[in-house]
Amino acid sequence: MAEPLRVAVAGLGSIGMRVAAALDQGIEGLELKAVAVRDAATAGARLAGLRSSPVILPLADLPEAADIVVECLPPSAFSVLANAMLNHGGKTFVVASVGQLLCSDGFLDAARAADLAILAPSGAIAGLDGLRAAREIGLEAVALKTRKPPLSFGDGVRIGDKTVAASEIKEPTCLFSGSARQSIAAFPKNINVAATVALAGLGADRTSVEIWADPGIAMNTHEITIRSKGGTITAVSENLPDADNPKSSAITAYSIIAALRRMESVVSVGS
Numbered sequence: 001m002a003e004p005l006r007v008a009v010a011g012l013g014s015i016g017m018r019v020a021a022a023l024d025q026g027i028e029g030l031e032l033k034a035v036a037v038r039d040a041a042t043a044g045a046r047l048a049g050l051r052s053s054p055v056i057l058p059l060a061d062l063p064e065a066a067d068i069v070v071e072c073l074p075p076s077a078f079s080v081l082a083n084a085m086l087n088h089g090g091k092t093f094v095v096a097s098v099g100q101l102l103c104s105d106g107f108l109d110a111a112r113a114a115d116l117a118i119l120a121p122s123g124a125i126a127g128l129d130g131l132r133a134a135r136e137i138g139l140e141a142v143a144l145k146t147r148k149p150p151l152s153f154g155d156g157v158r159i160g161d162k163t164v165a166a167s168e169i170k171e172p173t174c175l176f177s178g179s180a181r182q183s184i185a186a187f188p189k190n191i192n193v194a195a196t197v198a199l200a201g202l203g204a205d206r207t208s209v210e211i212w213a214d215p216g217i218a219m220n221t222h223e224i225t226i227r228s229k230g231g232t233i234t235a236v237s238e239n240l241p242d243a244d245n246p247k248s249s250a251i252t253a254y255s256i257i258a259a260l261r262r263m264e265s266v267v268s269v270g271s
């Protein structure tokens with residue numbers, strides 16, 4: 001039997017902790033070998049419930065220790081890991097902070113040159129299967145409308161050049177309208193899904209995005225509308241905010257776990 005592939009998880013927050021726990025529970029063909037945390041003093045508590053004993057390493061050392069590195073970091077920590085991945089060709093980089101792929105100039109070209117495989121799971125959005133097919137027949141327009149409860153943007157919500165308390169937003173309020181690239185710059189922790197849609201479809205500048213804070217909803221809601229020569233697809237995801245981090249939808253971690261499970265499965269459905 002082949003040796004299991006070694007997996008490292010970067011960042012043990014709301015998403016990373018669930019991914020590490022799933023690997024610990026067992027995903028065929030994969031083995032949790034290493035993790036990176038911001039503060040080593042918290043690592044013991046985070047790893048206490050696991051059966052396996054992954055080594056705790058600095059971010060930049062993860063690529064050496066693993067065949068697959070799963071990034072679950074805040075956007076600000078992404079580039080340290082991404083640059084380290086470039087020095088380790090032939091590995092797989094599974095990315096949660098997908099927006100950073102649009103922000104890092106030249107990273108995708110460098111990854112191609114380094115034979116680095118980048119995998120962006122669907123995360124908090126559904127409908128990418130249809131988007132991929134529509135791209136093949138001929139895309140005409142792709143639009144993403146994201147609505148979240150005000151608290152999903154944090155205590156302070158940015159509206160134009162002002163920041164207001166989430167509790168002060170009493171009606172649906174448009175926070176942003178523009179391209180996917182601009183949306184990531186404006187809301188890096190809230191709209192990675194725009195980058196995922198852009199990469200699968202019309203690109204960062206031709207994918208249009210609206211972001212709304214809506215006190216009337218409880219779910220992080222993403223609606224994607226795809227117009228192509230094959231017709232129109234509309235897909236709506238209504239996601240529970242993650243209990244540990246309401247900016248992120250709870251389903252996101254499970255999309256990464258599902259992507260890891262697919263790597264070694266005999267049948268691949270819906271790709």
Ligand SMILES: NC(=O)C1=CN([C@@H]2O[C@H](COP(=O)(O)OP(=O)(O)OC[C@H]3O[C@@H](n4cnc5c(N)ncnc54)[C@H](OP(=O)(O)O)[C@@H]3O)[C@@H](O)[C@H]2O)C=CC1
Nearest residue numbers: 011012013014015036037038072096097123124189192248
């Ligand atoms: N693709 C998608 O559809 C989605 C993507 N996301 C993105 O996924 C990413 C992870 O989200 P989430 O888990 O909710 O975020 P969290 O803030 O819950 O977790 C991030 C973790 O990274 C840790 N960390 C910070 N700096 C470092 C460092 N230098 N080295 C190692 N660990 C570090 C933090 O440590 P500490 O706890 O000590 O601060 C924290 O535990 C974010 O960028 C988020 O925007 C989110 C939702 C959907």
Ligand SMILES: O=C([O-])CC(=O)C(=O)O
Nearest residue numbers: 124190191192193248249
């Ligand atoms: O989790 C979500 O609903 C979406 C999100 O934060 C992101 O795309 O960054």
